[in-house]
Amino acid sequence: xxxxxxxxxxxxxxxxxxxxxxxxxxxxxxxxxxxxxxxxxxxxxxxxxxxxxxxxxxxxxxxxxxxxxxxxxxxxxxxxxxxxxxxxxxxxxxxxxxxxxxxxxxxxxxxxxxxxxxxxxxxxxxxxxxxxxxxxxxxxxxxxxxxxxxxxxxxxxxxxxxxxxxxxxxxxxxxxxxxxxxxxxxxxxx
Numbered sequence: 001x002x003x004x005x006x007x008x009x010x011x012x013x014x015x016x017x018x019x020x021x022x023x024x025x026x027x028x029x030x031x032x033x034x035x036x037x038x039x040x041x042x043x044x045x046x047x048x049x050x051x052x053x054x055x056x057x058x059x060x061x062x063x064x065x066x067x068x069x070x071x072x073x074x075x076x077x078x079x080x081x082x083x084x085x086x087x088x089x090x091x092x093x094x095x096x097x098x099x100x101x102x103x104x105x106x107x108x109x110x111x112x113x114x115x116x117x118x119x120x121x122x123x124x125x126x127x128x129x130x131x132x133x134x135x136x137x138x139x140x141x142x143x144x145x146x147x148x149x150x151x152x153x154x155x156x157x158x159x160x161x162x163x164x165x166x167x168x169x170x171x172x173x174x175x176x177x178x179x180x181x182x183x184x185x186x187x188x189x190x
Contacts, residue, residue, distance in 0.1 A: 002176055003060070004029045005072050005082035005111075007104035010038025011123035013086035014046040015159070016148055019167030020085045020121075021058040027176040032072050032079065033059035034103045036091075065102045072107045081117030081174045082107055085167070086148070089124045089131050096137035108143075118143040119170045144173055154182055 004024050008017040017039070024031050033056065035043075043051045056062055063070045071077040084091060084104065091104060095118075100106040111118040120138065122145050124131055135145045146169065150162045168181035 002027075002029045003032055003079045004174060004176070005032045005034065005079055005107050006059075007082060007084040007087075007091075007107060008033070008035040008039040008043070009084060009086060009088040009091040009104060010036045010042055011086040011088035011091075012042060012046065013121065013123045013148055014039065014043040014051070015163045016085040016121055016167055017043065018047060018051060018055050018058075019163045020083050020170055021055055023164075023167045023171040023180055024083075024176075025058050026180060027171055027174075029080065029176055030060035031058055032061045032063060034063040034065055034070075034072070034107065036065050036102070036104060063103055065104060067103055068100075068106060070103055073103060073110065075110050075114045079111075079116065080176060081119070082111045083119045083121070083170050083174070084108060085119075085121040085170060086123040087120040089122070089134070092120060092122055092138065092145075093130070093134045095120070095143070096134040096141075112138075112141045112143060115142060117174050119173045120145050121148050121166070121170060122146070123148065146170055146173065151182070151184075153184055
């Protein structure tokens with residue numbers, strides 16, 4: 001079975017993490033989950049008290065962010081790629097500069113060095129020049145920066161529809177199987 005790492009940084013947008021985990025499971029992937037301490041708090045505050053149980057329930061394995069000896073910290077450990085959702089600007093900067101100070105950053109760096117897909121759902125607005133330069137740096141290294149921008153052309157009716165579509169796009173970038181994200185289809189418009 002395909003394995004994918006799901007890293008969750010402490011930025012706002014915790015619902016994206018839960019929707020990415022669900023989309024990965026729909027794609028038939030096992031989920032290796034690693035969360036920052038701040039992400040746990042953000043998940044509870046933004047999604048609710050049952051969110052942590054729902055998220056960990058989708059994971060095949062859960063790794064402590066401090067476990068630098070975890071299997072996912074090695075390039076010899078086979079995975080299909082990694083998504084960081086949401087990705088804080090601190091995490092993005094650490095990835096861009098190779099500062100492997102926690103398991104999320106180390107696992108992301110491993111994806112880059114092994115030339116595996118790395119998708120970063122970068123959360124911040126407005127952006128500083130430092131943010132933009134860090135985004136350029138990770139893109140030049142092979143990562144995909146996917147700001148969680150709603151697909152307004154699909155006319156979503158709820159926030160849940162928006163986050164599910166963004167998560168599906170992120171998972172589709174790993175090319176695990178048939179696309180999950182709803183595609184633009186102008187012929188279906190009213």
